[in-house]
Amino acid sequence: xxxxxxxxxxxxxxxxxxxxxxxxxxxxxxxxxxxxxxxxxxxxxxxxxxxxxxxxxxxxxxxxxxxxxxxxxxxxxxxxxxxxxxxxxxxxxxxxxxxxxxxxxxxxxxxxxxxxxxxxxxxxxxxxxxxxxxxxxxxxxxxxxxxxxxxxxxxxxxxxxxxxxxxxxxxxxxxxxxxxxxxxxxxxxxxxxxxxxxxxxxxxxxxxxxxxxxxxxxxxxxxxxxxxxxxxxxxxxxxxxxxxxxxxxxxxxxxxxxxxxxxxxxxxxxxxxxxxxxxxxxxxxxxxxxxxxxxxxxxxxxxxxxxxxxxxxxxxxxxxxxxxxxxxxxxxxxxxxxxxxxxxxxxxxxxxxxxxxxxxxxxxxxxxxxxxxxxxxxxxxxxxxxxxxxxxxxxxxxxxxxxxxxxxxxxxxxxxxxxxxxxxxxxxxxxxxxxxxxxxxxxxxxxxxxxxxxxxxxxxxxxxxxxxxxxxxxxxxxxxxxxxxxxxxxxxxxxxxxxxxxxxxxxxxxxxxxxxxxxxxxxxxxxxxxxxxxxxxxxxxxxxxxxxxxxxxxxxxxxxxxxxxxxxxxxxxxxxxxxxxxxxxxxxxxxxxxxxxxxxxxxxxxxxxxxxxxxxxxxxxxxxxxxxxxxxxxxxxxxxxxxxxxxxxxxxxxxxxxxxxxxxxxxxxxxxxxxxxxxxxxxxxxxxxxxxxxxxxxxxxxxxxxxxxxxxxxxxxxxxxxxxxxxxxxxxxxxxxxxxxxxxxxxx
Numbered sequence: 001x002x003x004x005x006x007x008x009x010x011x012x013x014x015x016x017x018x019x020x021x022x023x024x025x026x027x028x029x030x031x032x033x034x035x036x037x038x039x040x041x042x043x044x045x046x047x048x049x050x051x052x053x054x055x056x057x058x059x060x061x062x063x064x065x066x067x068x069x070x071x072x073x074x075x076x077x078x079x080x081x082x083x084x085x086x087x088x089x090x091x092x093x094x095x096x097x098x099x100x101x102x103x104x105x106x107x108x109x110x111x112x113x114x115x116x117x118x119x120x121x122x123x124x125x126x127x128x129x130x131x132x133x134x135x136x137x138x139x140x141x142x143x144x145x146x147x148x149x150x151x152x153x154x155x156x157x158x159x160x161x162x163x164x165x166x167x168x169x170x171x172x173x174x175x176x177x178x179x180x181x182x183x184x185x186x187x188x189x190x191x192x193x194x195x196x197x198x199x200x201x202x203x204x205x206x207x208x209x210x211x212x213x214x215x216x217x218x219x220x221x222x223x224x225x226x227x228x229x230x231x232x233x234x235x236x237x238x239x240x241x242x243x244x245x246x247x248x249x250x251x252x253x254x255x256x257x258x259x260x261x262x263x264x265x266x267x268x269x270x271x272x273x274x275x276x277x278x279x280x281x282x283x284x285x286x287x288x289x290x291x292x293x294x295x296x297x298x299x300x301x302x303x304x305x306x307x308x309x310x311x312x313x314x315x316x317x318x319x320x321x322x323x324x325x326x327x328x329x330x331x332x333x334x335x336x337x338x339x340x341x342x343x344x345x346x347x348x349x350x351x352x353x354x355x356x357x358x359x360x361x362x363x364x365x366x367x368x369x370x371x372x373x374x375x376x377x378x379x380x381x382x383x384x385x386x387x388x389x390x391x392x393x394x395x396x397x398x399x400x401x402x403x404x405x406x407x408x409x410x411x412x413x414x415x416x417x418x419x420x421x422x423x424x425x426x427x428x429x430x431x432x433x434x435x436x437x438x439x440x441x442x443x444x445x446x447x448x449x450x451x452x453x454x455x456x457x458x459x460x461x462x463x464x465x466x467x468x469x470x471x472x473x474x475x476x477x478x479x480x481x482x483x484x485x486x487x488x489x490x491x492x493x494x495x496x497x498x499x500x501x502x503x504x505x506x507x508x509x510x511x512x513x514x515x516x517x518x519x520x521x522x523x524x525x526x527x528x529x530x531x532x533x534x535x536x537x538x539x540x541x542x543x544x545x546x547x548x549x550x551x552x553x554x555x556x557x558x559x560x561x562x563x564x565x566x567x568x569x570x571x572x573x574x575x576x577x578x579x580x581x582x583x584x585x586x587x588x589x590x591x592x593x594x595x596x597x598x599x600x601x602x603x604x605x606x607x608x609x610x611x612x613x614x615x616x617x618x619x620x621x622x623x624x625x626x627x628x629x630x631x632x633x634x635x636x637x638x639x640x641x642x643x644x645x646x647x648x649x650x651x652x653x654x655x656x657x658x659x660x661x662x663x664x665x666x667x668x669x670x671x672x673x674x675x676x677x678x679x680x681x682x683x684x685x686x687x688x689x690x691x692x693x694x695x696x697x698x699x700x701x702x703x704x705x706x707x708x709x710x711x712x713x714x715x716x717x718x719x720x721x722x723x724x725x726x727x728x729x730x731x732x733x734x735x736x737x738x739x740x741x742x743x744x745x746x747x748x
Contacts, residue, residue, distance in 0.1 A: 059291040066352040066586070068330070072288075079288055087710060087742050088276065096272040099253055103186050104246060110194040112239060115201035116227055134195025146260040149188055150175060155518050176265035176521055176724065185257065185270075200242070201235055208234040264459075264720040265521050267713075279709070281324075286706070327354060334588040335598075338657045341392060341580025343385070343695050344705040350391035351698055355583045356591055358390045365592050366599035368606075369393060372660060382576035382692040393598060393658045395578040401663040403670045403679040406686065407573050408461055410557035411678070412539050416443045427561045428469050428506070431539070435515040438538030453538045454510070455517040457528045459723060460716070461541040462507065462516070464571050468685070469562030470499040473570030476690035478577065481715060481747075493744055495715050496736050501729065502563070504722045511723050521720055544675050547642045547668060556678020559685035572687040579693060582658035601659045610657070611665045613649030629667055643668070707747045714742060 028035060054069070059079060061072040083089060114134060121127040137145075152159050153174040161171045174180045208231060216226045255274035262270040280286045323339050326332060327349065341349075349355050362369050373380040376399070383394050397404045416438060417424060425431040435453035443451055456462055464480070467473045472494050475483040485492035494500050510516050517523065517531075532540060532549035545551040559569040582598055584591050600606035612619040612627055619627050628634075629642070636645040643653040651657065653668070663671055679686075696704045718735055721727040727735070 056291060058288045061288055063288040063291075064352045066349075066354050075288070079291075082706075087714070087738070088271065091268065092271060092273050092276050095269060096253060096274075099182050099185055099258075099272065102182050103189060103253075106186055107190045107194075108243065108246060110190050111197035112201055112235075114194055115198040115205060115235075116231060118198065118202060119205045119231065120223065120227070131195065134198070136195070137192040138196035140192065142254070142256040143260065145188060145192060146257060149184060149261070150522075153184070173518065173724075175261070176263060176720075178266045178269035178726070181261065181266045181269040185261065188257075201238060204235040204238040205231055263522050264716045265724060265726070267717045268721075278321075279713075286702075332585040332587045334590075335582065335584045335594055337582055337598075338651070339580065339583065340578060340656050341583060343579055343693050344701050344708075346391045346580050346583070347385045347387065347695070347698060347701050349583075350385060350389060351387060353586055355391040356586055356588070358393070358584070358595065361591060361595045362390065365595040366602070368599045368603035368660075372396065372602055376575065378692070379576055382574065383579045384695075386695050386697045391583055392580045393582040393602075394576045395581045395656055395658065396602075396660050397573075397575050397577075398660060398662045399575065401661060401666070401670075402683065402686070403675045404661055404663070404666070405573050405575070405690075406569065406571065406679050406682060407670065408465075408541050408543055408571055409675070409678045409682070410465055410539060410541055411545055411554040412557050413438075413443075413535070413537065413553055414555045415553040416538055419443055424555075424558070425560060426558055428466070428563070431557070431560050432510070432515075435510065435538060436513070439513070439515055443538075444535065450536060451538060452517050452531065452536045453515040454540065455520065455523075455528065455531065455537045456541040457523060457525055459507070459516075459520055459720065461571075463503070463719065465541055466507070466560070466562075467494070467500070467503055468568030468570030469560050469566055470503045471562070471564055471566035471568065472497065472499055472503065474568055474687060476572045476574055476687055477570065478574050478693045479691055481711065493739070493747070496739060496744070499564075501732055504719065505729060508723050508725065508729075512725060521724075543668070543670060544672060546672055546674055550639070550641055552674075555674070556681050559682045567685050568687060569682045569685040570687070572690050574690045574692040576692055578656045581656055598658055604662075604665075607660055607662055608665045610659050611650065611652055611661075611667065613646065618646065618649040626664060627667075704747070707743050711739070711742050711744060711747055714738065 057069050058072065060074055060076060061069070062075050063069070063072045118127060118130055121130065140148075151157070153161070155161055155171045155173050158174075160174065164171060172180070174184060212230050212234070213226055216230055221229065253272055253274055255278060258270055258272050259275050259278065262275060281291070319340055323336060323341070332354065346355065350357070358366075362373070376396075379394065379396050380390075383390050383392055385391060412424065412434070417434070420434070420437045420441065420443070422434055422437065423430075425434050438451050438453040441451070442449070454462070460480075464473060464477055471486070473483055474486070481494050483492055483494060484490070507516070517537075519527070528542075529549055531537065532542075532545055532551060535551060535553070539557070540554075542548060545554045559567040561567040584594055588594055601610050608627065612629070615621065617630075618633060619629050621627055629646075633642060633645045636642075638645075646653060652659070694704075718727070722729065722735075
């Protein structure tokens, strides 16, 4: 028999369980409002934190949007192995951990120090002011914050560089120096968040017993001693908890700020796992691979046809992300218009059944497209994938429209050439001397050295234009890294050719001597157009400064003769630059009607309406039967450029649309007399054989898509570093050697 004491214990234990069961309903009834307040938080965690984990399955699959998660084939750990073996794996991990540790070591103490300081302020008005000033930056969006950083650190107008100049120190290009990226990222984060993060420490300080301070004061402790021996120990539990929480999110660096601060020059420091996931997953559509990378990161972190068409407009800057997100959502539109699908995506999504085959539909319902493909077999070849199917309709250029095939051109300021009494440059050396003269002469007469010898949006247009002067790029601009070696007639991988090194050395000289816009690696379209509209450029590469900048003093330049006598116009475009301009998805219930509708814009009547707008509103017919924009478009009373004035009437500005571009109806920058004259100057140098964008077999497609992206990213990054001098040309062999690791032999 158990003792009475044991019986009491057992009965007491049973009684407690029964008591707990009876207490739960009472607790729910008494504190129902508090439990109700918890429900939104629990729902949020369930919906946005736990349910999405189901999608992690695609990290172990070759995900197909058409088949969905459960029916996509399993590939095990293939994506993880590919990531671990990637050329960029080491850099991505080092950058992510490096910024996280820097942020933890430098950023974590600041809110504590600020809270301790604010707690010691006795003037309530000053205390309130300090709190308001330090809290306010927290409410700035990341985009606004990055915009402020760029303005403050601008080499030309930034406050930071003005202060450096005042002290006799040269300007620093903070945004393009890899060594500065981590510091900018961390310090800007401290400035933005330390006030907000100090709130919890201020609350903890308010809970410290005042008697402890009174006792310390009686014992003769100074204010600093009371801070160190009373306040700091008092908030130490809070510090430890928050430190552990921050350590737990070390790999969870914010994507937005890193991405917005990123450019080709600081990539070696700014490329983190989050930006890599965005690039491979959202932009390139490699959803399974990016899911595997993200999972790795998380684990470490623990009316004409009587058809009504409804458009959802997306800016060009975000089109790749938007279209890929839409595809993965399985809520596809009936069709994608001006969507810029690359050939690799056309084959991938076409073979998966997301995009429908258009071969038979073209034959039956698209007489204009059918006629075009029969008349120009090269267009049919460009849009036919290696499985024999056509999944898209392209932007096609009429072969008679020669200025459209040259597109971007070199433009020179004719007025400045005359002021300098220089002949138009014919050779690379002539062009260099012209830029030097622009740099050293006050040509706009304002007494300021604000003339910019050369400018463009990024360095790529200049690289592509000038490589023809070194005999490179002899198969056009569609495939940037390969052409044909004239000596062996074999495919040539351009970056490993000795002439490519000479080209980079020449552009490096231009940059070092200040003959290239110093913001060329970070400048965006709007800033470029703004500078151009002020007439600051001596030379530029663009479609036409007349339509984009209202500048009428520019003339087209030649294809300059280089050191070996070459003068190719290597920016020549293929007849089909954008094969994936229009696709129809499998959710479309009326594909025949959709094909009839889009076919209209490949016929003369539709082309006229697409490019000109509406008769007697945006364009007029001339006595000779030709058409032209009305005066309000060409000479807008509000000072708008031609393309800006056209926005209410047409959708073609920006390009990449599904249509046939014909000179008699296309009145953009390429059709103006200035563009025609510029094309005539380089006509003899326009390439006769121009490669279209390469198409690959289904077996090659995924691998080549990855290789193309990684090699192009590496080339762009290293080009920038060689040009600005971050890497000396003595490291050229190391640069060449890395291509083998990236798979250049397989690529070329």
